[in-house]
Amino acid sequence: MTLYGRTALLDAVVPSLVGLQSGGAARLRIPGGSPLLIVCGGGRLTGKTALLKDLSDRYAQRLPQAYADLGAADFGRPGLASVADETTANASGTSDLLFYLMDGLSQKPNEFGGKLSFPRLTQGLLAVTSWQSVAVQPAELPAARRRLAGLLRESQPDLQERNQRVAGWIRQVTPAAAAGLGPGVGELVAPLTDIVTTELFGPRANKHGLSWWAERRVGPQGDGHSQLTDLAMRFRGDGGDRRRAEHHLVAALLEDIADHYTWLRLKNRVPRPLLLLDNVHTPLGRAVLDTLTRVWHDEPARTRPGIVATALAEEPAVPGSADTAPSTRSAAGPFWRQDRPQTAADWVLRLPLARLDLDEVAEMFGADRPEPGTAHVIHRLSAGRAGVADALVQAARRRIRLHEPVEHGALLDLPIELPAPEDGPTLPVYERLLRLLTPDGETRERLAYYTPALDDAAAHVLNAGYAPRHPGGEPVEGAAVVPVAGTRSLLRQECWDHRPWPGTDGPFVGHPTLRALLVHDLRTRTGRAVEAEEWTGSHERLRILYPTDAAEPHDARYLHHSLAIGDTDLVVRALLRRLAGQDAPGWLAALNLICAAPHPPGNAAEPATDPRTAGGDPVRQAVELLVLNLWLQSHPLAHPDQQKINSIRLQLLTLAQNSAVGPQKVFYQAYEEWPQLLNRWLQAPDLPNYGESRT
Structure with a gap:
């Protein structure tokens, strides 16, 4: 999806965090202090995921980066196993995420000097995930600690073999360099230095990692192996112990990143890594963001990555401007702190995603020329939600390219092409949008059923006649009726803001976009016509709730x-x-x-x-x-x-x-x-x- 109204975030905020222009090669001066963690909030289909994907594309092959969807069981990577739950002894959602982020950040971009390595995090993750799953008897502690030390040694390549490989590479490179005796020598020095540094300093990095763990004081005393043993055992403790262990693991990730940025690399303005975390409003996302902010707050300030996250959040009360953040007027801008705030939460800067304005919706049509007023209808119907507007525009553009008229009254019934065949048959755009806005079919059916209600009392009247249905449409026998309060709570959780109408606290579904789609769903269901008696019966039952005294x-x-x-x-x-x-x-x-x-x-x-x-x-x-x-x-x-x-x-x-x-x-x-x-x-x-x- 094309992004609109995100100029400041793309061209000012993130370049300030990573020290690299989003659309150019210029390296930017990084201000002193620590960057804030940026959380972009908006409702469903406001373009949150598309924003992160755009950032990922802009910085592809230019700096280390990793993207993770914390609302998906596979972090958004097809083929990846589901994330561990809290009942797993040797893994958690956070530890799985750290493995995943480490893998992404370890991939060397073509235009980035050097490759990030993660000895501290590797040691910590090996400790917590490889420790035996059953409880350890006191007499077994020394043996268990020795097994962990052996595992950490085995994770490092053999030193003699390493040196032989480096010597072989040098022998291969030297004749080529000698033959050139000119500019070619300079071209070979940088990659050779990276190879030699990576190969020779592997054991040294392992040693430094163990020294770092020895200083962490996870347990009361002992060397690095003892501290890692305590880390593994604490990870298997209660919820508080596991959170403290995860705190140490996240600190290890940040320390490994900071360790890459030597004085020379900082002087040369080597760009910082970029972490893109989607859906941090989910249970795992909240836990990860909380741990990140606490580590940010508690650990000494060093070179830190840029972090941009997205979360489901209420829309701004008033439509914003095209930018999601104020423009930068100083070198640091409002995205860095030189001081230490009072609380960990103060390290988070929440930026609401601005609603699209009319010009931005019109721009989506590109060279296609819709009927007059089409962009205006889409802008009003979508309430400025980027994903809703995009779907409506694409449906209209398809019609335009077929040289067919786009009648405003039929806009919601236009077919829309789906991204992939596995998404199912082609659907009318209104049904496609409802499936994205309310993915659960039962929830969708229930919301549509309650939509005529102007208040909770009216929804209770409708609820008395509500019969849950299977996906195919047939009633579910013996199914429990979901209370109206549960549906109201769901609307709040999904951040569908409530906009009361004059003279009432309602309607029950108060967001104009969701309400318009649900009403249309009631009027014209795919595959079956809505009987006039059903529509009339609902409104007749509802109107008798209100005074009609002669x-x-x-x-x-x-x-x-x-x-x-x-x-x-x-x-x-x-x-x-x-x-x-x-x-x-x-x-x-x-x-x-x-x-x-x-x-x-x-x-x-x-x-x-x-x-x-x-x-x-x-x-x-x-x-x-x-x-x-x-x-x-x-x-x-x-x-x-x-x-x-x-x-x-x-x-x-x-x-x-x-x-x-x-x-x-x-x-x-x-x-x-x-x-x-x-x-x-x-x-x-x-x-x-x-x-x-x-x-």
């Missing part, structure tokens, strides 16, 4: 569900009675909530009665035309229709002309402002009501 106007929530089943005549009569209360702000708030009603399956809503038969009453005609046109303009796929907007403007003026002084002022303000907002793609229920609202 002495008072109908509750706006009652009228919302009435409009959803096309009962426009009832809605108009109730709104006419509300006008008598002279509460113009409350009336507009009710209209906002009512006209946000979903459209029933089938054709677009049509008037239940002809406004011309309203008995010559201009107010009734104005209310009816206002309801119908605003409802049609508030469909998630509707574009501003100038004829309908002009009608809305005229009807608001009619209401102003036929109102008392106080309400007249409010209706006249709506007459001036609502058409402008509708032309700017705003819809009910988000139009202003100019005062306190009530249902």
Whole structure:
């Protein structure tokens, strides 16, 4: 997926962390102090993983790097075994991750001087993973320690064989260098130095590693082998002991990286490694990030890698700019600390991923020219989520390249090509998006079933008739009904922000993008039509929850569900009675909530009665035309229709002309402002009501 709105992170933040331009060869001066750990947050399909993949591509073959998806059982590497759980005696998710990161960072990039080696981490991981799985008797401790020492010695190549290999390489290189007696000598020195350094200093690095472990004081006393023995035994202890052992292992990783950066390499501005950690909001991700920050905080500051992570997080309350972070104005920028913060958590800088703006969505079409307003519809429907917008754009582009029109009302039903054949058959884009946003089929079915509800009480009413289904669609006999509270909790966990509508604490599914997709799913299920009786029955059950006393106007929530089943005549009569209360702000708030009603399956809503038969009453005609046109303009796929907007403007003026002084002022303000907002793609229920609202 093409990335948009991530300029600062790609071109300022990460280059500052690793000391290398993202799109050039220039090495940057690394400021003193320690870099912050960058965590980019956003909802599902906001481009978090694509951001890390883009960073990986930008720095491929230029510096050591490793990517790991902490939400995947195989770290995102197909063919890798599942990560160990906490019940495994000699492995954990963190130790498996360290093996995986060490393997990635050990691969020498073509444009990077030298190769990272990890003697300390290798020794620590060998100790915890190779230690016998059963408990050790006190009498067996000396023998177990000797076995560990032998294992560490065996992990090092034979010194004599090593020296023979180096001598052979030198003999092969010397004639070539002598034959050149010129520039060729210089070209051979650097790779020869790397070979000799790697081969000759292997045992030395092993010795230094053991010295480092001896100074760690994992246990109260003893040499490096004794400390590693204590590390292995602590790893098999309770949760606290294992976390402390993992702390030592992460410290070993950072120390090995720092050890590579000698004074000369630092002076030459050799770039730092880059660790890319996806989905750190998961249980393993939280544990890893917590350990990293504690090590960052507790260990002496040395040369440290750049770390960029992503996490599921709530979207910013207000759409951000194209950048995800402030621009850098100093050499250090806001991404480094010269001092030691008060807490470990202060080492983390959380950057929300900015929502895409309209220009960025339009840019996704490239050279393809969509119908006017298509980019605007996609931008509003996606709420700026990069992954949602990208899928809709790709579906539309496919249609454009086939020289077929892209009708806004049919946008969600366009087929989308899947990345790989194993992903299954081609799906309509709305269904593909729902599978990505809510991967569990049962959860998806349940959310769609609850979507008409405006509050938790209404969801409980629907829940009484909910029957879980198999993936094929048939009911699951004897399946327990998942409580409404569990579904609400799931929405919070998935960071679907709740945006209350006027006059209600709901709707139950409050995010406009997820709600629009789920409503469309209810209206047009793949493989089976939604029966009109099912739709009507749900809304009829829901509307009776709200007051309908003949002495008072109908509750706006009652009228919302009435409009959803096309009962426009009832809605108009109730709104006419509300006008008598002279509460113009409350009336507009009710209209906002009512006209946000979903459209029933089938054709677009049509008037239940002809406004011309309203008995010559201009107010009734104005209310009816206002309801119908605003409802049609508030469909998630509707574009501003100038004829309908002009009608809305005229009807608001009619209401102003036929109102008392106080309400007249409010209706006249709506007459001036609502058409402008509708032309700017705003819809009910988000139009202003100019005062306190009530249902």
